[in-house]
Amino acid sequence: MEYIIISIGFALTLLGLYGIMYLRNLMRIVIAFTLFDTGINIVMVSVGYIRNASAPILDAIPAAGSTPNIVDPVPQALVLTAIVIGLGVSALMLTYVLKLHQDKKSLDINNFKDLKW
Amino acid sequence: MVKKFVILLLVAGMGLIFFNMFQSFESNGNLSQLGNYYAKNGAAEVGAANLVTAIVVTYRGLDTLGEVSILFLTAAIISFVLKFQSEELDEDREVRASSEVLTSATQVFTPIIMMVGIYIFINGHLTPGGGFQGGAVIASAVVLMFMSNPKFKVNHTIISAVESFSGIGFIVIGIIGILAAGGFLDNRIMSLGTFGTLISAGAIPLIYIFIGLKVGAELSNIIGTLSHAQKEKK
Amino acid sequence: MLIAIAIVLGIFIMIAGYIALHHEKLSVGIISTGLVSLFASILFLLLAAPDVAMTEAAIGSGLTTVIFFYVLNKIRQRNG
Numbered sequence: 001m002e003y004i005i006i007s008i009g010f011a012l013t014l015l016g017l018y019g020i021m022y023l024r025n026l027m028r029i030v031i032a033f034t035l036f037d038t039g040i041n042i043v044m045v046s047v048g049y050i051r052n053a054s055a056p057i058l059d060a061i062p063a064a065g066s067t068p069n070i071v072d073p074v075p076q077a078l079v080l081t082a083i084v085i086g087l088g089v090s091a092l093m094l095t096y097v098l099k100l101h102q103d104k105k106s107l108d109i110n111n112f113k114d115l116k117w
Numbered sequence: 118m119v120k121k122f123v124i125l126l127l128v129a130g131m132g133l134i135f136f137n138m139f140q141s142f143e144s145n146g147n148l149s150q151l152g153n154y155y156a157k158n159g160a161a162e163v164g165a166a167n168l169v170t171a172i173v174v175t176y177r178g179l180d181t182l183g184e185v186s187i188l189f190l191t192a193a194i195i196s197f198v199l200k201f202q203s204e205e206l207d208e209d210r211e212v213r214a215s216s217e218v219l220t221s222a223t224q225v226f227t228p229i230i231m232m233v234g235i236y237i238f239i240n241g242h243l244t245p246g247g248g249f250q251g252g253a254v255i256a257s258a259v260v261l262m263f264m265s266n267p268k269f270k271v272n273h274t275i276i277s278a279v280e281s282f283s284g285i286g287f288i289v290i291g292i293i294g295i296l297a298a299g300g301f302l303d304n305r306i307m308s309l310g311t312f313g314t315l316i317s318a319g320a321i322p323l324i325y326i327f328i329g330l331k332v333g334a335e336l337s338n339i340i341g342t343l344s345h346a347q348k349e350k351k
Numbered sequence: 352m353l354i355a356i357a358i359v360l361g362i363f364i365m366i367a368g369y370i371a372l373h374h375e376k377l378s379v380g381i382i383s384t385g386l387v388s389l390f391a392s393i394l395f396l397l398l399a400a401p402d403v404a405m406t407e408a409a410i411g412s413g414l415t416t417v418i419f420f421y422v423l424n425k426i427r428q429r430n431g
Contacts (some may be wrong), residue, residue, distance in 0.1 A: 001354050002144050005394060008361040010135040012368055012387070014128055019372045021124045027423065031371055031384050034415060038391050041407070045400050050148065055399045056168040057245065061160045061312050070168070071399045072152040073159075077172040079403050081184045084249050084332075087410050088191035091339055094422045095198050098346070101426055169402045237405075245401035253409035260417050336414060343421040347428065 005046040012039030026097045026107045030090060037086040041079050048072030164309035165242035165318040173247070174321050178291065178302030185287065185331060189280075192335040196342045215265050223265040230258040238329030242318040248325040252332025259337040263344050271341040276334050283331035290324055353397055360397075364390045381419045388412040 012035055019032030049071055056073040097107070104111055148156060155168060155176070163171040173181055238251030263269050294303035302324065310317035364387055371383035388411030395404040 001357055002398070003139075003142075004354065004357045004361065005398065006139060006142065008357075008364060008394070010132075010139065011361075012364060014132055014135070015365070015368045015372070017131060018124065018128045021127065022121065023372065025377075027377055027419075027426075028372060028380065031380055031419075034384055034411075035368055035371065035387060038387060038407075038411065041403075042391055042394060045395055045398055045403055047142070048152075049398050050145065053399065055245070055401050056156075057401075058160050058166050058168065059313075062157060067148070067153060067156050070148075070156055072148055073155055073168040073172055074151060076169050076400045076403050077177060078180075079400075080169070080173060080247075080249065080406055081180055083403070083406050083410055084184060085187055087415060088187055090415055091195060091418055092191055094418060095195050098422055098425060099198060101429065105429075107426070167402070245405055247402065250402070250405045250409055253406070253414060257409070257413050257417075260414075340414075340417065340421075343418060343425075346425055347421070 001051075002046045002049045005049075006043055009039045009042035009046065012036075012042065015039075024109050026100065026109055029109070030093045030097060033093065034086070034090055037082075037089075041082055041086075044075050044079050044082070048075035160312065163304060163318060163321070164312060165321055166313055167242055167245065167247075169245075170242050170247050170321065170325070171318075174324055175302060175304050181302075181328070182287075182291070185284070185328065188332060188335050189284065192338045195339055199342055199346050215267070219265045223261055227258050227261055230261065231255055234258065234329070234333065238325050239322060240315070241325040241329075242321045243313065243315070248328030249332055251325075251329040252336060255329070255333035256336035256340060260340055263340065267347075271337060273341075276338055276341075280331055280334040280338070283327040283334070287324065287327040287331065290320055290327070294320075357394070357397060360390050360394055364394075377423060378420075381416060381423065384419070385412045385416040388415070 016032045016034075016036030016039055019035065020029055023029055023032065053069050053071045056070045056076070058068055058070075062068050100112065101107060147153075155172065159168050159171050159176075160166065163175055165171040234251045234254035236251075237246040237254060238248045241247035241251070259271070290306075291302045293306055295301055298305045304319035304321050304324070307319045307323075309319050316322070367383045367386045367390065371380045371387065374380050374383070388407060392404045392408040392412065395401075395407060
């Protein structure tokens with residue numbers, strides 16, 4: 001099952017990447033960044049999956065020497081951080097979209113060519 | 118036309134890299150070495166039933182410190198970039214009054230939602246949850262208050278006081294960990310207690326209370342700034 | 352059984368992602384982004400990760416949608 005979910009994650013990432021490069025409306029570019037983030041998070045969590053194992057929450061301290069049957073808890077801890085930081089990055093990008101719109105009254109990215117040589 | 122072709126070429130190249138990664142992935146039957154160590158010794162050393170909490174707060178505490186500081190920076194930058202002078206505010210713009218259902222339901226639901234949020238981060242070491250989830254739920258209660266009453270103003274003094282106090286408390290506990298126990302954010306400064314009860318796992322409930330309050334205050338601050346932006350004169 | 356649920360969710364995620372990028376109205380696109388986050392949260396539950404599922408549902412599907420709508424409203428207000 002994890003093969004299917006990894007391919008879903010990669011496909012969502014490619015969709016987001018295509019959106020970032022091709023679309024012209026600034027808000028849609030920010031939406032594409034959100035999809036990119038979500039896809040990569042799906043891939044990271046599914047790498048730690050182990051078949052027929054349960055969630056990493058224990059009922060009792062395991063007896064000395066035996067290993068409880070749980071999935072890998074380390075990728076989940078890292079993805080927890082990544083999701084919150086993704087929210088922060090989206091909020092910052094939207095603030096700059098607001099400021100750019102205040103300046104030139106348009107959301108088309110082809111109008112912001114001031115820095116081009 | 119050329120642009121679309123080049124973009125498709127780049128996406129196909131990235132897809133080739135992903136396909137390579139997909140081929141070399143083999144689903145493993147048992148835990149890696151690091152996961153094995155955490156599974157065997159995590160509960161006994163840290164005393165928390167939720168292993169992901171134990172990793173996020175104690176074993177990888179420095180990552181949590183980085184994440185908390187990034188959230189703080191985000192809230193500060195958003196308030197700085199969207200700063201408004203008070204004369205520019207259009208206080209009497211006509212707002213459509215919210216519907217009756219929304220206003221009366223808010224008075225019932227907001228305390229319940231806040232209580233659920235506080236419950237989530239107090240019990241972070243026993244059940245799935247923790248500081249970040251609880252903080253996000255508290256911020257959604259604030260969003261509900263904004264939606265039902267468009268002229269609602271967040272009290273900035275209270276929010277900055279809560280946020281600064283929680284941040285300082287988090288750092289102080291971390292430094293006490295350096296002085297009194299193994300390292301930064303070590304939770305053995307308080308007794309480990311009985312496994313599975315509310316008062317257990319040393320300092321983890323205290324750390325998560327500080328993180329939950331801080332994240333809730335920061336996200337409410339971001340929502341407040343963005344909602345305050347609606348009032349600016351055109 | 353779980354494989355069937357995963358495949359169905361995958362198809363829904365792809366459809367919602369395509370709508371988010373290519374529909375004419377921006378408000379429909381923003382709600383589709385919230386829908387993608389919701390389906391990803393269910394996928395995390397299938398992968399035995401309840402902490403991550405709760406975080407993704409609260410932050411991705413709740414707060415991100417609200418922030419997007421605030422900014423969209425402000426832009427429409429300025430456009431007159």
